[in-house]
Amino acid sequence: MRMKLIIASILTFFGCGQASEKNEGQSNTDKKLKIDIDKGFQIDQPNIFIPWDIDEKTLTDLFKGQDLKHVTTGYYTINCTSLDSLNCMIGFHFDPRSNGRLNELEFFRMNYDNQQKSFDDFQNAFTNSFGQPSSTTKGNEGFNNYEWRLNKVQIVHYVFDRFGPEEHMSIKKLK
Helix, strand or coil, rough: HHHHHHHHHHHHHHHCCCCCCCCCCCCCCCCCCCCCCCCCCEEEEEEEEECCCCCCCHHHHHHCCCCCCCCCCCCCEEEECCCEEEEEEEEEEEEEHHHHHHEEEEECCCCCCCCCHHHHHHHHHHEEEEEEEEEEEEEECCCCCEEEEECEEEEEEEEEECCCEEEEEEEEEEC
């Protein structure tokens, strides 16, 4: 079963690498995206496609030989590059309410010396890959809140106050 998922992720990776088309006037769901986010997420370095709804064992198999860290039950992290040149940590969240299946990716950094630069880097990488956000609202700490709705996937980017300003960037598969 796990081997089938690994093979499926490899086949999905090779089938979803079309270049992005910038067609004005179309919604994000109508555009061809660099990543078929409904199926999963492509990490550039290491070169691994992560399908949604996998279990923790399948994730560890995909990252065999890489520096994937097990933080706690249902949560792993890795330092990587994705979305062409975005260097950051990705956290993998497994939902216990759905039999421990992967349903959320969290993007973060270990160092936020320059909050504005970090925010701009994340925002530019996601906009370049997924198009303009579906909605933008006034946020906290001088930063806007951004949300993309792409079929059954929600991407959010905002800053909130948690012992000082904290950036939050995530991709979540909706039910």
